[in-house]
Amino acid sequence: MNWKHTVATFVLGTSLVTGGTMAHAEVGNNGNGKAENPxxxxxxxxxxxxxxxxxxxxxxxxxxxxxxxxxxxxxxxxxxxxxxxxxxxxxxxxxxxxxxxxxxxxxxxxxxxxxxxxxxxEFHKDAPKKIKQTKEIQKKEALDLAWDQIDVSRAEANHVQKSLKGEDFQTLTENSDLVVHYEDGTYTLAYHVELQFSKPYPANWQIYINAESGEVLKSMNLVHEATGTGTGVLGDTKSLNTYFYNNTYYLFDTTKPMSGVIETFDNYGGEYYSLPGSYVTDSGNTFYSERQKAAVDAHYYAGEVFDYYYNQFGRVSYDNQGADVRSTVHYGSNYNNAAWTGNQMIYGDGDGSTFTYLSGADDIVAHELTHAVTDTTAELVYENQSGALNESFSDVFGYFVDSEDWLMGEDVYTPGQPGDALRSMSNPNAYDQPDHMNEYQNLPNTEAGDWGGVHINSGIPNKAAYYTINSLGIAQSEQIYYRALTVYLTPNSNFTNAREALEQSALDLYGTSAANAVSQAWDNVGVY
CATH class of the missing domain: 3.10.450 (Nuclear Transport Factor 2; Chain: A,)
Known part of the structure; x- marks a missing residue:
């Protein structure tokens, strides 16, 4: 898969995995008149x-x-x-x-x-004062229509898993709420249906259904997927937080403050039907085998990312509510991907040529879990410029977690070929990404068009982040970026809105000089 053009996630951005018929209504956010500009x-x-x-x-x-x-x-x-x-x-x-x-x-x-x-x-100044409240479709009917749309049955998706704590949890979440759907100047009463499950494939479906006619207005699977190359084993020895139960040690970390657990599973090459898999265990608390290496990295780096957000910002897990962080390794056969499915991480082993164990790169893990942070804060819509920002902020925080260089995913990409990576924040052009608005690619808001170039045009805000960090340093920049993401950005924010949000965050935290440095960084990439 050519990540530069098709995949969106950590290393490449966030790609949308489809698992059924997709009815996609184009909604832009870049001044094209289709979505409300913030x-x-x-x-x-x-x-x-x-x-x-x-x-x-x-x-x-x-x-x-x-x-x-x-x-x-x-x-x-x-x-x-x-x-x-x-x-x-x-x-x-x-x-x-x-x-x-x-x-x-x-x-x-x-x-x-x-x-x-x-x-x-999003003010929606031109919105009507009233919306037509005719509801021929009821909530339950909307859920049924959504299941029909994705061609999956509830029975296929509804599974119960027992946690190590002895509690049952369902892998299926379904919600249906009445909303006003906006597209191209038209406001329509609709049901927003969310379907999240791990079987028969990882899914986080967001579906909008006309409450009067039952028409599917929009349907997207927002699984955050990463195509990376994880070495899985760099030969380093890591200290792990484990759990001892019934004479067995589990990769199950209960030490995080005010939080749930960090738990790691092995899917043994299985795919959708066997998630989350089996707990990774060892009788001697020494996880040294070849098979355990991918799990060691997934477990350790999930804890590292948790600690980063907690220590730097006081954030308790990705949702700031102490959610469990669940990871599954050895997913699929030669699977060149890693993904945030909406409720857990999955990591492939790679094919040994394009990627090795994908859990082996801390910036990939940080990128993916930052998608989860974004989902619970700014909720940046995954298309056009807001989608490119979604990808960029994941790259930026991937850099903050692993700031040894400006490369993304270099630890696991093309094993045996040093010096290459998936992307570069300092030189996006090296990996076919634009680094200035005069190179911006106006791509269609379709799957083939990378949903408006979310993995491609992210090079522009990435380069602005590079200029900002070089000017202000990591300590100030990470606070500015976190504040912008959690305080000022809204779902349809575009590049100009991101500049404004970062300028305001810098002004709030460090004053005029820092705000001017942010302004100059965005001037440098042609966003005014």
């Missing part, structure tokens, strides 16, 4: 100091000309968070007639004194 306002904001939701409502009334939003009818408060700087962030869901607009958030940011410093998100 707005970032920080100038000419009027009003009294804000100390509560009531104060935010008053602010919107006083700034109606700017936002054109009625806080009583157009917005629903989701959460209020005060960060370490004393800034408070009010996150709202954009609604029409109390029905949430899919992938649309508005965030109000205030400083320590309660002064509004910025407002950003």
């Amino acid at each position: 707005v970032f306002m920080k100038e000419n904001l009027q009003g009294k100091k804000v100390k509560s939701e009531k104060g935010v409502k008053e602010f919107f009334k006083q700034n109606d000309a700017l936002s054109q939003l009625n806080p009583n009818s157009d917005l629903k408060l989701l959460k209020t968070e005060t960060d370490d700087l004393g800034m408070t962030h009010y996150t709202y869901q954009r609604v029409i007639g109390q029905v949430p607009v899919a992938n649309a958030k508005v965030v109000v940011h205030t400083d320590q004194e309660g002064q509004v410093t910025a407002v950003n998100g």
